[in-house]
Amino acid sequence: MQLQHHISLLPYNTFGIDVPAAHLAIITTPQHLHHISQLPQPVRILGGGSNILLTAPVPDVVLLNRLMGIELLHQDQDHVWLSVSAGELWHDLVLHAIGQGWGGIENLALIPGTVGAAPIQNIGAYGVEVCSTVESVTYWHLTDRNFVTLITPDCKFGYRDSIFKQELKGKVLITSVVFKLTKHPTFNTSYGAIEQELQQMNAPPSVQSIAQAVINIRTSKLPNPKITGNAGSFFKNPTISHTQYSQLLAQHAAMPHYPVGNGWVKIPAAWLIEQCGWKGYRKGDAGVHNKQALVLVNYGAATGNELWQLSSNIVDSVLQKFGIELEREVQVW
Ligand SMILES: Cc1cc2nc3c(=O)[nH]c(=O)nc-3n(C[C@H](O)[C@H](O)[C@H](O)COP(=O)(O)OP(=O)(O)OC[C@H]3O[C@@H](n4cnc5c(N)ncnc54)[C@H](O)[C@@H]3O)c2cc1C
Structure with missing residues (x-):
């Protein structure tokens, strides 16, 4: 794992704030986690930088989480269990799921950021929160230097909240999340303008059409961070x-x-x-x-x-x- 010095964080936050980090390292394999303790402490973690406001130069090591991979762990007639590495982009996971016809996260299309950050504030949109599909979250404890897996009830999920924003804040690096998705989706179209958008698209509800409706609504309402x-x-x-x-x-x-x-x-x-x-x-x-x-x-x-x-x-x-x-x-x- 290479340590870079005096690196601008401009490409790494969606607010487009240009402040430097004293040091930056990119985590691409689980082996890198074992070297974190040898770096100057404390360290801070960044995923996609889409839920961060940088108000000052960062004097610490910034760890960019880029652990990648989506693995189908198990499936039965009704469900699939996916283990997803924390550096995967959230929206890529949504596209992967809807591509297979798997339901549960289609209402969360186009939310920026990484899979590892999704449980932290229990991302939510259009009547769905990610905790409804999370089976477990695995993290690397930065000072105990071991992996821990928490099942969903232990994650203390709440509205834009979890144990990772409270007791475990700053202490852990989430490395992967297991999701349970359904092969027989029931659709949640009651929130916001989803039904209206589906009518305009002239499309019956499906995981694909709902994700597309959400994408259309979000694109028309929210500023694109690449522009603003x-x-x-x-x-x-x-x-x-x-x-x-x-x-x-x-x-x-x-x-x-x-x-x-x-x-x-x-x-x-x-x-x-x-x-x-x-x-x-x-x-x-x-x-x-x-x-x-x-x-x-x-x-x-x-x-x-x-x-x-x-x-x-x-x-x-x-x-x-x-x-x-x-x-x-x-x-x-
Ligand atoms: C245009 C736009 C629309 C958005 N819409 C929504 C929305 O509809 N619903 C919603 O809930 N959110 C929304 N968000 C907020 C944001 O996308 C989410 O909070 C997202 O989960 C942040 O992911 P990230 O990887 O960018 O996290 P970052 O911004 O990189 O990090 C956020 C926090 O999590 C910590 N962190 C990140 N990764 C890890 C990790 N692997 N282990 C431990 N700590 C970590 C960081 O240290 C930091 O404290 C939106 C943001 C934008 C820019």
């Missing part, structure tokens, strides 16, 4: 108590909401941000996307600090207007 730097949704949708929701509703009758059980209610962060007047805002090259207020964008030369400051201003104004504190979904380095 961004990391997808910058904030999580906040969950508030039903009591707080009822009080807010008295002042904001049009406030959208989704009951999530046990007296809790989820409010779309995009709506809150839009109500505070941020949609389409731009200062210098840092801005809020004009079609989706949840997405902060770098129009070219914004710094990570400018984007961070913008996100803090948004948090402050939403807190002031609604009494709700937004939580950042993006990891900040």
Whole structure:
């Protein structure tokens, strides 16, 4: 494993922030994992850099996870079990699955990043979260220097959350994930505009047509990071108590909401941000996307600090207007 020095991270993050890393190493085989402990510590891990905001030069070793491979472990009449190395691109896995007619992850088409990062924030879109198809996650423990496999209940999956964002944060490198996909998919088309898009495509629901519908919708709504730097949704949708929701509703009758059980209610962060007047805002090259207020964008030369400051201003104004504190979904380095 070769260690490179003073490397720009510009090609390695979708926000398009140009800061250097003191050192960079690329993990391409499991053998490389045994050498990590000989590198200057601490180390940080990057997959596709699509959920990261870089606010300063990184003084540490950045490990780029490029462990590749998709293996069919087992199948029966109804299901397949795939072991996928963590450096595979998530969308390539979706294409692989729909190519075989296997269902479960078609609603998650076109999410950028790597398979290894998918369980970390339990990626989700269009009514599906990745945890519904994950059987187990295997990681390399950076200080214990051994492999550990966690079955799904032990991953503590939640909304954009898992054990890898909490207790195990910074301590492990996810090396592979086992997925259980179905040969007899039931389709989830109720969310967003999927049904409308399928009608426009004049296509009956199938894993292929749903993935294509999701791709069409995402392409029309979200900025392409290759053109405009961004990391997808910058904030999580906040969950508030039903009591707080009822009080807010008295002042904001049009406030959208989704009951999530046990007296809790989820409010779309995009709506809150839009109500505070941020949609389409731009200062210098840092801005809020004009079609989706949840997405902060770098129009070219914004710094990570400018984007961070913008996100803090948004948090402050939403807190002031609604009494709700937004939580950042993006990891900040
Ligand atoms: C245009 C766009 C749309 C998006 N849409 C969605 C969406 O619909 N739903 C959604 O959930 N997310 C979405 N995202 C966010 C992002 O794609 C996901 O969070 C993705 O899983 C990040 O993968 P990555 O490989 O780029 O992770 P990175 O950004 O490289 O890393 C994210 C975090 O995980 C850690 N990490 C990465 N790989 C490993 C590993 N192998 N082991 C241990 N730690 C690791 C990093 O240290 C970092 O803390 C979107 C992003 C963009 C740019």
